[in-house]
C-alpha cells in the first residue's frame with residue numbers, strides 16, 4: 374500500500390516544492406489551498422499523514438486540526454511562519470505531532486514525514502498482530518491489540534502520543550526514561566522541544582488522577598526524566 378499524505382497550504386510555490394520533495398521519497402501528496410477542502414478530503418479519505426499550514430485563507434490550521442481530531446488520529450505536522458505560534462504547537466494541546474518553522478527546506482520536511490510514518494508503524498503492526506497478553510503495572514493495563522490503556526480497570530482517553538508514551542513507560546516499570554527516549558517512543562520528532570514531553574506527562578498525570586487522585590504512578594526524576602512505579606495501587 375503506497376503512502377499518501379495531504380498538504381493544506383495556500384502558498385503555491387511552497388506547496389509545489391513540498392509535493393516535489395515528497396515525490397522524490399516515493400510519497401504521494403495531495404495538495405489543497407483551503408482549510409474547508411482539507412477537512413472535506415480528510416473526512417472522505419484515509420491519508421497516512423496531514424501537513425497543515427497555520428495561516429490559511431479561510432481559517433487557520435489550529436482550528437482545522439481540532440476539527441480533524443474530532444474524527445481522526447492521523448499524524449499532523451504544522452507549517453508555521455511565526456515563532457510565537459510554536460508554543461501552541463509544542464504544547465500539543467491541539468493534537469499536533471510536529472511542526473516546521475518557515476522558511477524550511479522541503480527535503481527536511483520530507484525527512485520529518487518519513488520519521489513520523491516510520492514511528493507509526495509499530496502501532497499499526499500491533500493492531501493486526503495476534504492478541505498479546507496485557508501488561509499490568511500499578512493498576513495500568515496495556516492492551517496493544519486494541520491500542521488502549523486502562524488504569525484501575527477504567528479505559529483512559531489518550532491521544533496517540535500519550536498512548537505511546539505511557540505504553541513505553543509501562544513496558545519497563547521503574548526504568549528511568551530520559552525525555553529524548555520518551556520523545557522517541559512516542560513518535561515526537563527530534564526537533565520537537567523536550568519540554569513537550571513534560572506537557573504530555575502533565576496531561577497523562579491529570580487523566581490518571583481523575584481515576585485515582587492519590588495514586589500518581591508517574592515519578593519525576595529531576596534532570597533525568599520519568600518512570601512508572603511498579604506497583605502504585
Ligand code: CA
Pocket residue numbers: 382383384426427428429
Ligand atoms: Ca499561509
